[in-house]
Amino acid sequence: MDNWENELDAGTGWAEQLVERFTLEVSDHLEASMPQQQQFKRVAIANIRRALSDSIDSLKGKEDGHGSTLPVARLKAAQVISQGKVDMSPATLYRAADQGRFYCTTPGGRSIGKVFPAWQFVDPVPELIASVLAVLADHPGSEVHAFWVTAAEQLNELCPAELLAGKPFDTRGQLHPNQQSLLALPARQRQQKVKEFAARQSGSGADVIG
Numbered sequence: 329m330d331n332w333e334n335e336l337d338a339g340t341g342w343a344e345q346l347v348e349r350f351t352l353e354v355s356d357h358l359e360a361s362m363p364q365q366q367q368f369k370r371v372a373i374a375n376i377r378r379a380l381s382d383s384i385d386s387l388k389g390k391e392d393g394h395g396s397t398l399p400v401a402r403l404k405a406a407q408v409i410s411q412g413k414v415d416m417s418p419a420t421l422y423r424a425a426d427q428g429r430f431y432c433t434t435p436g437g438r439s440i441g442k443v444f445p446a447w448q449f450v451d452p453v454p455e456l457i458a459s460v461l462a463v464l465a466d467h468p469g470s471e472v473h474a475f476w477v478t479a480a481e482q483l484n485e486l487c488p489a490e491l492l493a494g495k496p497f498d499t500r501g502q503l504h505p506n507q508q509s510l511l512a513l514p515a516r517q518r519q520q521k522v523k524e525f526a527a528r529q530s531g532s533g534a535d536v537i538g
Contacts, residue, residue, distance in 0.1 A: 397498035398450055398489060400477075402433065402443040413449035428461045429454075433469040445473055453493050456519045460492065463526040475529065482525060484510055492522045 403411070405418040414421060425432045425444070432442040448457055464472050476489040483491050484506050490496050494511045496503060
């Protein structure tokens, strides 16, 4: 245990330290409680160490900010549901879009085959998007989508979707420090900035959305 405490003092990653410490504690308990069951004990410890490795990889990813991006895919209603992004039926999901809780588009100018941009189902977007969609309610779905995914000079070249979510799209390269500062703002501040930007676009009379 002294070695673990020395690593803590040396400043190694908290995720690895925490899970390693837990694994050592469990291994010690196995040693004490099952002295005669060597084969079972070896299998159990091997499983624990495999879980340790997976946990460290996952927690390191959170430390480094990995996985904190927005997808650019568009999903059919059945895909949204099958991937667990909402707990709704297709009819309820379409109704939620009609009510301005989400939005959908019809690619290629078709009148059928609606799809849902996947980014809007990433937390905390579902709690924030409705008030902005209300500002854009008079615009067609294609223009609404263009608004969300088009970088804006007024937002330090971030897309409104990125600012609302506090996360960049997974196709974006390195962020500028000013962009990082905007994304790090509290959720309600980001929401307000996007609402104000949407209101300026909708009220300008210019063809600025899309």
